[in-house]
Amino acid sequence: MKKVSLVFIFLMIFSAGFAQIKPAKDQPYLVDHQGKPFFWLGDTAWELIHRLDKKEIEAYFKKRSAQGYNVIQTVALAELNGLTVPNRNGELPLIDQDPAKPNEAYFKWVDWVVQCAQRHDLQIALLPTWGDKIKLVWGPGPVVFNPENAYAYGKFIGERYKDQPNIIYVLGGDRNMETPEELATVNAMAKGIQEHDNGQHMMTYHPRGGYAASMIVKDAKWLDLDMLQTGHWRKRYPTDSLIAEVRQPNRPLLDGEPCYEDHPIQWKPEIGFFHALDIRQSAYRSVFAGACGHTYGHHGIWQMWQKGRESISSVEVDWKHGLKAKGGGQMKYLKKLMEQTHWYELKPDHLMTASGDSLQTLGSDQYLLIYQEQAKDFSANIEAKPSSISIFDPETGNSKRLQNHLQSNHIKVNFPKKYLNRDAVIVINLDTNSL
Incomplete structure (x- = not known):
């Protein structure tokens, strides 16, 4: 009994120290339980609970955590024949197949997955069900x-994970519910x-593409985070x-399903x-437009595909x-750049009074x-004098100082x-006395 009690106390202490995520008060970004800004870097693993075993999940979480990811999106009632x-x-x-009759053995498995993610410092963005149900x-x-x-199923899920700190709920599941019943x-x-x-726990909704x-x-009232696809x-x-079109000054948003790496365009291989450049362009375009983070996806990973499956x-x-x-692997460089420049203070199109072709700006x-999807020489006027100018390489995470008349x-x-004809970020440190 003493051993069980000590284990229970340890788990409670560990949970209390884990960064439960929520929207910042009156701000368009997320914070942890201490109020520290949290940049969402997610990975898409819809079929993880359904298709992987313990050893595989441990390896997957370990790898993604080492790569800088902090959120894993997955599903309890999975898309690919998850009920059958x-x-x-x-x-x-x-x-x-009755939502009012959840199978306890299966949800003990879900419990283990969520707790395993916590051990690897990962949030689970959990879809209680895929939308086709x-x-x-x-x-x-x-x-x-x-x-x-x-409602009964929601009650079951809510009660089960009310003390689990690394849960973010995602409703919807690639569906636009339109009728009153839906x-x-x-x-x-x-x-x-x-x-x-x-x-x-924070709650959001995963819509269809283009929404x-x-x-x-x-x-x-339950929509805490506006998720795009x-x-x-x-x-x-x-x-x-x-x-x-949808951004509000006090509500965080992000792209929860952009184009996946190694995914056929329009589902047509022909x-x-x-590929990697497309992935970077999608991520930087989103974050430089004001998103509070980004979710990456890979076509083989979301469905946990392997040969013979x-x-x-x-x-x-x-x-x-x-x-x-x-x-x-390059998504961690986006997170690194945003954290180094205090992304939560940056505003889109701020401090730039003239711009060139395909420029997106964030400023504080x-x-x-300044992000360019295809780097080209440019000139611009800004509202403050620069103290230094560097090129940040989204492909390597390296920076190169430029010589300029400051x-x-x-x-x-x-x-x-x-850098020509590929993406790049210009990082300008500003002379605050010149503002």
Whole structure:
């Protein structure tokens, strides 16, 4: 009994010190339990709970944590036949496919996954269910939820994880709920969770491609974080335009499903695939438009595909090799840059009075950051004199100091040849006395 008590006390202390994430008060970014700004760097692992075993999950979490990721997006009732094909332990999540009858053995497995993530300093952005269980449209389904059993299932989930600090709830699941019944089902699930976890956990919604959560659930009081999906239809998606349409000064937002690395464009291999440059352009375009972080995705990883396993849409790289993909490894440099320049103080299009082609800017009293998706020489006028100017390389994370005439508010940037026709960030340290 003493041993059990000591273990329990240790777990309580460990949980109390873990950074539970929530929106900052009246600010468009996230903070931990101490109020420290939290830059969301997520990875997409929708099928992790359903398709991996303990050893594989431990290896996956260890790798992603080492690469700088701090949020893992996954699903309790998975998309790929999650109600009819058992997990690696041979368990299905629901008894008789009834949301009011969750299978305890399966959810003990979910418990272990969430606690394992916590040991690796990872948040779990948990979808209680994929959207096809509420609204079919495509996929296997079956549709099993209605407002009554959605509330009961939400109650079950809310009570179960009310003391688990590394949970962020994500409703929706790649569906735009449009009918009164569909919206009532989502709202009932949210209500069930919030009423039984004492409102402790942040909540968002994962919509279809080209939409933001706020376009679907409107002014729902439970929507803490506005999540977008820009999806897999085109390169250089105008994420900044979508963000400008929905962004509010006091609500954080981010792209929860951009184009995935090694994913076929429009799901058609003959058109081509998204690669590392596409991934970087999507991430920087989003963050430089005001997002509070970013979620990366890889086509082999989201479905945890490996040879001999059913796949969706022309997978060429299995999940283990996907962990070594260039774009995925380069996301940590975005996080590094944002944390070094206090991204939570930066505002889009701030301090720049003239700009060149394809420039996006973020600025504060201390820094001005200029991102180009395809670097070209440019000149511009800024509102403060620079004290230093550097090129930050999104591909390597390295910086190179530029020689400039720093006494002027007019800057001229000439890129070394290696940067031409690829992306780059100009980082300007500002002379605060000149503002």
